[in-house]
Amino acid sequence: MTNNMKKMSVNPAAHVKAAKPQFVPAKYDSRSIALDVVSALARLALAAVWLYSGWQKITDPVTTRQAVRAYELFSDDTADLIAVILPIGELILGVFLLIGLFLRFSAFISAVLLLVFIGGISWAWARGLSIDCGCFGGGGGNPETTWWSYLSEILRDVVFLVLSWIVLRWPFRRFALHG
Secondary structure (H helix, E strand, C coil): CCHHHHHHHHCHHHHCCCCCCCCCCCCCCHHHHHHHHHHHHHHHHHHHHHHHHHHHHHCCHHHHHHHHHHCCCCCHHHHHHHHHHHHHHHHHHHHHHHHCCCHHHHHHHHHHHHHHHHHHHHHHHHHCCCEECCECECCEECCCCCHHHHHHHHHHHHHHHHHHHHHHHCCCCCCCCCC
């Protein structure tokens, strides 16, 4: 035997790198259960929001078109296209969240839409437009719009944005078709 072989035979594990211990959470510890419950509730709340919003818009396309046009961000043709596509997208997003399909992607799209909506409402407020946001149906001009109307709509969307972040960060995969 050579010297190297003798060293290996004396301590064969000396040449093998020790594996780093990995943290494996308990399957049902209280923290993971709490996160699962919060994430599931956030997911279902968002699903309800998108389904309701999309349904209100798709069942009243004329008012939806007026609401999108009222922001004065797009040409009439582009606003009309958005008014057709947006409710369909909201309904699809609501279904995905409800059944748990592509959870992280759905939560990401939800967050992006909410940021766009917050931007649109802020834009209308900054320009002094008196409009109904059209968030849950309705829309167009609204002479009774106040600073509180805009602020409450933005704060509501920020709450929905936090729910989207929760689902994105901790997608509850039990009772979901896909994570």
